[in-house]
Amino acid sequence: MKKTYRIEVDCANCANKMEFAASKVPGVEQVTVNFMTQKMIVNFAEGADPEAVMKEVLSACKKVERDCEIFL
Amino acid sequence: MTRKQKKALVRIGIAAVLMILLHFLPEDLLSIPSAAPDSPLSRLPRLLLYLIPYLIVGWDVLRNAFRGILNRQIFDENFLMAVATLGALVLGLLKTGDYEEAPAVMLFYQIGEWFQSYAVGKSRRNISALMDIRPDSAWLVSDPAAEAGAEQVSPEDVPVGSLILIRPGEKVPLDGLVESGESALNTAALTGESVPRDVRPGDEVLSGCVNMTGLLRVRTTREFGESTVSKILDLVENASSLKSRSENFISRFARVYTPAVVFGALALAILPPLVRLIFLGLPPEWDGWIYRALTFLVISCPCALVISIPLTFFAGIGGAGKAGILVKGSVWLEELSHAGIVVFDKTGTLTLGRFEVTAVHHSPLAEEELLEFAALAESSSSHPIAASIRDACSRPLDLSRVGKVEEIGGNGVVVEIDGRQVAAGSARLMDRLGVSCLECHHPGTIVHLAIDGAYAGHIVISDQIRPEAPEALSRLKQSGVRKTVMLTGDREAAARPVAEKLGIDEVFSGLLPGDKVARVEELLKTKSPRETLAFVGDGINDAPVLTRADLGIAMGAMGSDAAIEAADIVLMDDNPLKISKAIRISRRCMRIVRQNIALALAVKGACLILGALGIANMWLAIFADVGVMILAVLNALRALFTDRL
Numbered sequence: 164m165k166k167t168y169r170i171e172v173d174c175a176n177c178a179n180k181m182e183f184a185a186s187k188v189p190g191v192e193q194v195t196v197n198f199m200t201q202k203m204i205v206n207f208a209e210g211a212d213p214e215a216v217m218k219e220v221l222s223a224c225k226k227v228e229r230d231c232e233i234f235l
Numbered sequence: 236m237t238r239k240q241k242k243a244l245v246r247i248g249i250a251a252v253l254m255i256l257l258h259f260l261p262e263d264l265l266s267i268p269s270a271a272p273d274s275p276l277s278r279l280p281r282l283l284l285y286l287i288p289y290l291i292v293g294w295d296v297l298r299n300a301f302r303g304i305l306n307r308q309i310f311d312e313n314f315l316m317a318v319a320t321l322g323a324l325v326l327g328l329l330k331t332g333d334y335e336e337a338p339a340v341m342l343f344y345q346i347g348e349w350f351q352s353y354a355v356g357k358s359r360r361n362i363s364a365l366m367d368i369r370p371d372s373a374w375l376v377s378d379p380a381a382e383a384g385a386e387q388v389s390p391e392d393v394p395v396g397s398l399i400l401i402r403p404g405e406k407v408p409l410d411g412l413v414e415s416g417e418s419a420l421n422t423a424a425l426t427g428e429s430v431p432r433d434v435r436p437g438d439e440v441l442s443g444c445v446n447m448t449g450l451l452r453v454r455t456t457r458e459f460g461e462s463t464v465s466k467i468l469d470l471v472e473n474a475s476s477l478k479s480r481s482e483n484f485i486s487r488f489a490r491v492y493t494p495a496v497v498f499g500a501l502a503l504a505i506l507p508p509l510v511r512l513i514f515l516g517l518p519p520e521w522d523g524w525i526y527r528a529l530t531f532l533v534i535s536c537p538c539a540l541v542i543s544i545p546l547t548f549f550a551g552i553g554g555a556g557k558a559g560i561l562v563k564g565s566v567w568l569e570e571l572s573h574a575g576i577v578v579f580d581k582t583g584t585l586t587l588g589r590f591e592v593t594a595v596h597h598s599p600l601a602e603e604e605l606l607e608f609a610a611l612a613e614s615s616s617s618h619p620i621a622a623s624i625r626d627a628c629s630r631p632l633d634l635s636r637v638g639k640v641e642e643i644g645g646n647g648v649v650v651e652i653d654g655r656q657v658a659a660g661s662a663r664l665m666d667r668l669g670v671s672c673l674e675c676h677h678p679g680t681i682v683h684l685a686i687d688g689a690y691a692g693h694i695v696i697s698d699q700i701r702p703e704a705p706e707a708l709s710r711l712k713q714s715g716v717r718k719t720v721m722l723t724g725d726r727e728a729a730a731r732p733v734a735e736k737l738g739i740d741e742v743f744s745g746l747l748p749g750d751k752v753a754r755v756e757e758l759l760k761t762k763s764p765r766e767t768l769a770f771v772g773d774g775i776n777d778a779p780v781l782t783r784a785d786l787g788i789a790m791g792a793m794g795s796d797a798a799i800e801a802a803d804i805v806l807m808d809d810n811p812l813k814i815s816k817a818i819r820i821s822r823r824c825m826r827i828v829r830q831n832i833a834l835a836l837a838v839k840g841a842c843l844i845l846g847a848l849g850i851a852n853m854w855l856a857i858f859a860d861v862g863v864m865i866l867a868v869l870n871a872l873r874a875l876f877t878d879r880l
Binding site for chain 1: 299302306308311312348351352355359477478486489490536537538541542545546548549
């Protein structure tokens with residue numbers, strides 16, 4: 164399952180860090196952060212609950228980049 | 236400017252003014268009388284003064300650094316900047332008395348961040364504005380009798396089959412057919428084509444065009460969510476879920492770069508003094524080496540490098556969009572720049588996909604008269620060939636002249652016209668009737684005619700080559716495409732002359748739709764690993780090939796959902812010249828990407844070397860860092876301007 168989320172992040176490297184952190188979260192099969200369009204495109208693993216996974220993703224991202232925001 | 240940016244700018248301004256004032260403050264104005272001259276204590280009051288601008292401009296960096304430590308993010312830019320500047324302040328207090336450096340570095344770091352945020356935000360809005368085709372409202376006519384009763388509604392709320400009014404100057408909100416009214420439509424936002432398109436009753440109008448001259452009453456054929464404008468917006472907004480190799484390279488590089496520089500700094504601070512102390516018997520000069528190490532930390536942020544690459548691709552995609560070329564992500568722009576083989580599906584891309592009578596041969600009658608007979612004979616058929624003959628006949632057809640019609644199974648018809656027996660069809664039909672016919676050497680479909688058993692010549696019907704096609708192919712070669720290939724279902728005799736006329740390198744003729752995938756797979760095996768194979772189709776029946784090729788380009792895709800879905804690059808109109816333009820746009824975009832990578836790496840590398848040698852100080856390091864970012868961002872925006880390509 165693929166979902167797109169609007170995000171807010173200030174610098175390009177921070178976007179990369181978010182992408183890297185989000186990719187480590189269980190339940191996320193593949194994730195792309197597009198800095199230019201300020202979007203996060205998440206491909207969830209089979210049987211994962213997007214809502215629960217995204218909560219983890221958000222806290223993982225906040226850890227690497229405090230000023231980021233994901234609009235769930 | 237956002238509020239965040241305004242606040243940052245104010246902080247930068249205040250800190251800068253304070254810095255200038257402090258610079259002209261007399262040295263001895265603030266001194267502790269009891270302190271020995273040139274001792275740390277004597278330098279303390281000045282430090283406190285300099286801490287004011289430092290904290291004004293850098294408090295959030297320090298805060299984030301502290302939070303980074305709590306989250307065990309050692310290689311966080313904030314943390315590194317904090318270490319570098321605090322280190323410089325401590326060195327100033329203990330040794331040099333120079334406090335200007337730390338707040339200045341912080342100041343320039345913030346200027347860099349601010350510029351990045353501003354430039355990126357601005358260019359993002361500009362590029363999005365290029366694709367600003369979203370209509371705001373529609374005028375819905377609920378009661379056709381009362382024209383004035385049109386009410387303004389959101390396009391989402393208009394059901395299929397409604398009647399809407401489109402006034403001059405307004406965007407067409409939904410796809411539909413013109414019921415009444417005539418106008419010229421500006422399709423530039425969709426196709427990049429500046430010549431307006433005339434529409435009259437019965438014509439299709441596509442959402443996203445701008446109505447220029449007259450009032451149109453349009454019967455909608457699609458809901459907003461299904462309309463052309465929604466499809467395109469969806470495509471543009473959800474582009475680039477696949478990243479290009481360059482972007483992946485940079486993000487991998489950034490992950491390694493920062494730790495490497497930090498360890499380098501650590502080594503620089505510890506190893507040389509130890510070597511001097513232990514092996515050379517020299518004084519260790521700790522402070523000098525620590526200063527060099529701190530300079531390293533200032534250059535450790537990879538942001539300049541990281542920002543310029545996606546920005547360049549984004550600008551390239553925006554520039555292509557402006558020209559009517561929709562690219563579904565940066566990876567496709569990169570693939571396109573390596574295009575070595577371009578495969579065309581003939582019908583609809585190199586040719587118009589419309590059949591037309593191109594010649595009448597060996598007719599004893601006047602051309603017009605023969606065409607009239609043929610048109611009358613074919614008047615009951617719905618076949619495209621029959622339709623093209625009817626279109627070619629300029630006289631009005633009087634169907635009462637047609638008597639008995641006899642279809643001869645797939646070979647043609649024998650019809651009674653004005654009491655005469657007219658046969659129209661293939662050479663086989665002529666054989667059956669015992670009429671000897673003349674072969675034709677022209678490409679295309681041949682319809683022979685016999686009147687009362689006597690041969691009356693033949694009509695040549697062929698698909699027209701697009702007028703732009705020959706130039707399009709020669710331009711492809713100029714832009715570095717090694718080989719062009721044409722795939723067609725036509726017989727060899729018809730395909731070969733077209734290919735020769737266009738200067739195509741290789742032709743595969745007589746193909747069934749399924750064979751095309753196999754041919755493309757064969758061609759994929761012949762290409763060198765560095766080049767890519769692009770397939771150009773009109774989006775009708777060729778979705779499997781579009782998907783199979785390295786790069787699928789759909790042409791004339793306005794309104795064709797399947798093509799937009801299957802292709803990687805969508806040409807909004809059907810001009811084949813756009814293919815070479817797209818390649819040139821992609822090549823320049825990649826050139827800018829490489830320039831930016833090289834520029835950023837070279838400047839960072841030079842700063843690291845000069846810093847290690849003790850030639851570059853922190854000022855130079857931060858100037859270089861911010862400067863290279865500004866240059867890279869400005870360079871990236873060049874990718875947006877595609878008019879002259």
